[in-house]
Each structure stands twice: as structure tokens, then as C-alpha cells.
Amino acid sequence: MSSQNSPGDNSTPSARKSITLHRLREMHAAGEKIAMLTAYDASFARLADEAGVDCLLVGDSLGMVVQGHASTTPVTLEEMAYHTRAAARGNRTAFLIADLPFGTYHEDPAHAMRSSAVLMGAGAQMVKLEGGGWTPETVRFLVDRGVPVCAHLGLTPQSVHALGGYRIQGRDEAGAATLRRHARELADAGASMMVFELMPSDLARGLQADNPGLMTIGIGAGGGTAGQVLVLHDMLRVTRGKLPRFVRDFVAEGNTIEGAIRTYVAAVKDGSFPDESLHAY
Numbered sequence: 001m002s003s004q005n006s007p008g009d010n011s012t013p014s015a016r017k018s019i020t021l022h023r024l025r026e027m028h029a030a031g032e033k034i035a036m037l038t039a040y041d042a043s044f045a046r047l048a049d050e051a052g053v054d055c056l057l058v059g060d061s062l063g064m065v066v067q068g069h070a071s072t073t074p075v076t077l078e079e080m081a082y083h084t085r086a087a088a089r090g091n092r093t094a095f096l097i098a099d100l101p102f103g104t105y106h107e108d109p110a111h112a113m114r115s116s117a118v119l120m121g122a123g124a125q126m127v128k129l130e131g132g133g134w135t136p137e138t139v140r141f142l143v144d145r146g147v148p149v150c151a152h153l154g155l156t157p158q159s160v161h162a163l164g165g166y167r168i169q170g171r172d173e174a175g176a177a178t179l180r181r182h183a184r185e186l187a188d189a190g191a192s193m194m195v196f197e198l199m200p201s202d203l204a205r206g207l208q209a210d211n212p213g214l215m216t217i218g219i220g221a222g223g224g225t226a227g228q229v230l231v232l233h234d235m236l237r238v239t240r241g242k243l244p245r246f247v248r249d250f251v252a253e254g255n256t257i258e259g260a261i262r263t264y265v266a267a268v269k270d271g272s273f274p275d276e277s278l279h280a281y
């Protein structure tokens, strides 16, 4: 492990201090890119933390890559809490975010607060919820009560049955205008972070420019965001079937799993990932 550290690398567990929300804001203000990766268990959370990943996301994508479902919608709050507890035990310094799964924040803000309390109790430091329009009231309610919130716009997988498949979003002007309005409303409601999934690079870049204090995290949204996220199993090429275009072969470059994660972090930090011509739309 330590044999792979390069000079100046501060990502060893003993050297790195805990990444807090405050520290993430400092990084964002200084223009340092934020590297996020999903993690669903203690072993991978530990490895990703030690490899220098800033934020770990216990994503409800676990419904697909761990549980074998065809979508994320069957995942329950209890399952998210189980994986969050496991990831939290392995993690030492990374900032830990957990997804509120489908149906656990939709009824009203109090419903979202009850579900968030379960995930925070399991070790999450921030919760993520999908969608715009109806969500700002809920985000404000959570933030006022001490729950940091990451919003999620563009392709929102929990709505796959309404969207009609995993398609790129915001391609026409009406769709782009809606995303601009949703992003502004969620930022105003107090969301400190926002995932942009599968949208044109120019649109994501513009949304970040419209909301400079917001930490935007892209996946298939180009290089104009404050950070990047990938699904761990995609990055390690364990996922079955065709990988989305936005995944790069970090395993070939990094040789080992830890090397792959270190290569990913370095590529996010130096801006070489994503490459506009290869991984963006």
C-alpha cells in the first residue's frame, strides 16, 4: 500500500485529516476537483479512502450492481442503512454520503427527515435525493434541521420508469431551461452539493457557473463540474454488460484495484478525466 505513494501524496490514512463539508467547500473555493466514488461495504470503503477518494457515496445503484435488480427503485431504507453502516466502519477520513432510496422522502418533508435520521444514524454525513421541482421544500426542511443535502438532477434513475429509460437529459432548450430552474431552486433551498448525471457538458458547465457556491459533481456530464463520481463496479469493470460511455479503463492504467482508484483520483484532480471527446455528450 504505502509503496505506491508518490512524493507529496497526502492520501495515506495517517496523513490525511477527515474530509468535512467545510474542507470540501475550501477545496471547491480553491478550484481543487472533488473525487467521489461509490462504496457499499467496509473493504472497498477502506481501500477508496486510503487511495485518496474525497467522498464516498453509498449509492442506491447497489440495487443494480450488488443486488442484481434491473433498476434502483426496489432498494429499501433498511438496505441502504445496512450498507451505510458497513461502509462507515471501513471508512476513516472520506466524507460519507448515502442515497435516500425511492419512496422514502416523497410523501412530505417529515417523511424525508425520518428517513434521513436512519441514514445519519448509520454513519452518513450527508444524504442525497433525486429530482427537482417538488424537492426544494424538502431540502430546506432537512438543511434547517442539520442534515446536509446533495441533490441529483439530469438522469434521475429512481424515475427510470417515468423517463422511459436511461437517456441523456436536457438536450432540448425546454429541458435545459427546466434543469436551470431546478438547480437554482435547490441551491437556494440550501443543497450544498448536486450530482448532474448524463447531460450535455455545456449545460452542466453552465449550471455550475450559475451557482458558483454549489459543489456540482458530474457523471456523464463533462468536465465543467466541481467534481466527478463513478460507480465502483463500473470503474473496476465488474459490471455486467456494456459500460456507459463515461467510464474510462482505470484498471488497465492502474494495474491493481488500489492503483485503479488512485489513477481515477489523480485524473479527476488534474482534469484529464473526463475527456470531452471520449466520456462526455
Ligand SMILES: Nc1nc(=O)c2c([nH]1)NC[C@@H]1CN(c3ccc(C(=O)N[C@@H](CCC(=O)O)C(=O)O)cc3)CN21
Residues within 6 Å of the ligand: 061, 064, 065, 072, 157, 166, 167, 168, 198, 231, 233, 234, 239, 243, 244, 245, 246
Ligand atoms: N452500474 C451502474 N452504473 C451507473 O452509472 C448507474 C447505475 N449502474 N445505475 C443507476 C444509474 C443508471 N445509469 C446509467 C445507465 C445507462 C446509461 C447508458 O446506457 N448510457 C448510454 C447513453 C444513453 C444516451 O445517449 O441517451 C451510454 O452509452 O453512455 C448511462 C447511465 C447511471 N447509474
Ligand SMILES: CC(C)C(=O)C(=O)O
Residues within 6 Å of the ligand: 038, 057, 058, 059, 060, 061, 062, 099, 195, 197, 219, 229, 230, 231
Ligand atoms: C451514479 C451515482 C451518482 C448514484 O446516484 C448511485 O450510485 O446510485
